[in-house]
Amino acid sequence: MSEPIIELDQVWKSYETGAFTVHALRGIDAQIQEGEYVAVIGPSGSGKSTLMNILGCLDVPTSGSYHLAGQDVSTMTEAALAEVRNRRIGFVFQQFNLLASMPAWRNVELPLVYAGVPRAERRERAIAALTRVGLGQRADHKPGELSGGQQQRVAVARALVTEPAMILADEPTGNLDSESTTDVLELFDELSELGRTIVLITHEHDVADRAGRQLLVRDGQIATAVGAA
Amino acid sequence: MNWPETFRTGAEAVQAHRMRSILTMLGIIIGVSSVILTVGLGQGAQDEVKSQIDSLGSNLLVVSPGSTTSSSGVRGGFGSSTTLTLSDADAIADSSVIPDVKQVAPVTSSSVSLVNGTTNWTTTLVGSTVNWLDIRSRELSSGRFFTAGEVASSAPVVVLGSDTAGELFTGTAVGQTVTVNGSALTVIGVLESSGSSSSETSQDDTAVTPLGSASSVTGTSGTSISSIYVEGAAESTLGAAYQEINSLLLNLHGVTATEADFTITSQEALIETANSTNRTLTVLLGGVAGISLLVGGIGVMNIMLVSVTERIREIGLRKALGATPRSIRRQFLVEASMLGLAGGIVGVIIAVIGAQVLPGLIDQPVSLSLLATAAALVTSLALGIGFGVYPASRAARLTPIQALRSE
Incomplete structure (x- = not known):
């Protein structure tokens, strides 16, 4: 088997809150292979969000190591982490987090702006990514002119546009009605079939069931691994 | 993010809140135009005095009688004797x-x-x-x-x-x-x-x-x-x-x-005397105008701080998508300096118009000084940058999680 794309080794994350220390993550060990579709599931307060922050390189572990695509990111500086996020990770958020003043394609090209891709190429790639999620005709629409499901698909296009090592989706269906939820989840299925590595964080079991494997987080630890490893 | 992109983003942000940007610039606009106009008025008054004194004749020396001292020791003014x-x-x-x-x-x-x-x-x-x-x-x-x-x-x-x-x-x-x-x-x-x-x-x-x-x-x-x-x-x-x-x-x-018991005055001495009064007034008024420019700069800082708070999610998103703290800082700095410079340019335009209109209203010549204009422009830009530093570094210091979580 090839090198795992994500490798967590005894990852701890602790927060100092006044007099005592809260351990949000207590020694997480996990490996995710390239092309896997993994759901991280757990009740609120389980440490699932902290895990997502660490997987997304938005935060660094207190101890332990995290290798993403062969790189140890657990000790990187903020600027270096920014570059890793830019190159390796495509984020999909619950709140979509699209910039309302910009048309869809400008939202999608945003990661490419920070990657230093020339303007003409950016637009081309943004339109391609939008076409990929079925919104090629809506490239010039602003987020306010799109439905919730369409907005989330724009966000998925933005996550895809840099060809990242992993798509990290944080409750991507949390703000969607059931029809749009199906819509977006089908999109993830398709992307998974095309070989994308997807990590989906959710608390809904029916959403998690679509993934090839589930990591159940409880009390800051991986409780069960369901499905093929 | 490279510089052209940063400028484009900054210009978009300034345009996105047009009303607020204009109000922010207002302080700078008033400051810049009043600095230029007061200096222009002072310069105009000096020019006028000089031309008046020059019109007395060229290479002129004027010999006047000195003052008298009466037996009781009371001295009269110059020319009294x-x-x-x-x-x-x-x-x-x-x-x-x-x-x-x-x-x-x-x-x-x-x-x-x-x-x-x-x-x-x-x-x-x-x-x-x-x-x-x-x-x-x-x-x-x-x-x-x-x-x-x-x-x-x-x-x-x-x-x-x-x-x-x-x-x-x-x-x-x-x-x-x-x-x-x-x-x-x-x-x-x-x-x-x-x-x-x-x-x-x-x-x-x-x-x-x-x-x-x-x-x-x-x-x-x-x-x-x-x-x-x-x-x-x-x-x-x-x-x-x-x-x-x-x-x-x-x-x-x-x-x-x-x-x-006599005094000899040259035109230069006359001009000097007249100008020293003018200069005092110009410095005084220019100082007041300069303070209003400073207040304008504080206005820029105020709005930039509001802007950072308001766009905290945007900052978080940009960071998540790969913006380094440096590029965030740069983005907000550019935005602040654009507000400053734009205010400065509008201020110069108003001052130039004012210099045409004012002499008709207050019967005082205004001569616009290129130096004062350039200095006011540079100052407005510097104010934008200077007062943009703090908000910009606040934006840069936000962690992406903090920024994304805020509602």
Whole structure:
């Protein structure tokens, strides 16, 4: 088997809150292979969000190591982490987090702006990514002119546009009605079939069931691994 | 993110909140335009003073009597004594003694009432010699100036300033007669307007007669004079002329330099005196305007801080998508400096318009200084950058999680 794309080794994350220390993550060990579709599931307060922050390189572990695509990111500086996020990770958020003043394609090209891709190429790639999620005709629409499901698909296009090592989706269906939820989840299925590595964080079991494997987080630890490893 | 992208993003952010951006810039706009206009007004006033003093004549030195000290020790003001005499003027005019002097005009002056029938007008009656016209760089608009012969014979002739002629006569003044203290003087010429606009020291409200005629009309002694106009041979030797006249008069009056009973002023000294007052005012007003510019800068900081708080999610998103703290800082700095510079540019435009409109409203010339304009622009940009640093680094320091979580 090839090198795992994500490798967590005894990852701890602790927060100092006044007099005592809260351990949000207590020694997480996990490996995710390239092309896997993994759901991280757990009740609120389980440490699932902290895990997502660490997987997304938005935060660094207190101890332990995290290798993403062969790189140890657990000790990187903020600027270096920014570059890793830019190159390796495509984020999909619950709140979509699209910039309302910009048309869809400008939202999608945003990661490419920070990657230093020339303007003409950016637009081309943004339109391609939008076409990929079925919104090629809506490239010039602003987020306010799109439905919730369409907005989330724009966000998925933005996550895809840099060809990242992993798509990290944080409750991507949390703000969607059931029809749009199906819509977006089908999109993830398709992307998974095309070989994308997807990590989906959710608390809904029916959403998690679509993934090839589930990591159940409880009390800051991986409780069960369901499905093929 | 490279610079062009940063500028594009900054411009978009400024445009996205157009109303707020304009209000933010308002402080800078007012500050910049008032700095430029106050400096322009000060400069305009200085230019005007200079042109007025220049219009007195070129390479001019004016010798005035010193102050008197009465037996009780009370000192009069400059010019209160009658220590200057015609012979002083003659001595200065003697080119063998003072080679750097071109010509000399002794002048008496007194306030008189000119009467033409039922019209009367109070003006300054100047008694002088033929050199007066040339030394004061004046021209005649009609008639002629009096001759050396008329000076020698104290002929009852007078040359009027253009304003004075206008007040006394409705038609042509030349050939008419004015009465001063009962003596009739024939108007032989009218002076060309000097173009000086200041009403207090109008060069156009005057009457010039031969020295002797003036003293006989006013009934004063014929030897004491109120000042001596001296035209130097050249600008470069004006200093030498000054020294020569000074030592000659000290000698003639038999006094030492500390007891000098006369003063010699040059145009430069006059300009300097007038300007020092102007400068004080300009600095004062410019300072107030500068403070308003500073307040404008604080306004920029205020709005940028609001902007950072308001766009905290955007900052978080940009960071998640790969923006480094540095590029976030740069983005907000560019935005702040754009607000500053845009305010500065609008301020300059308003100042330029103001410089056209103001002179008509307040009767004061405004000369825009390129230096002040450039300095105001640079300052507005610097204010934008300076007051943008704190909000920008606050934005840069936000962690992406903090920023994304906020609602």
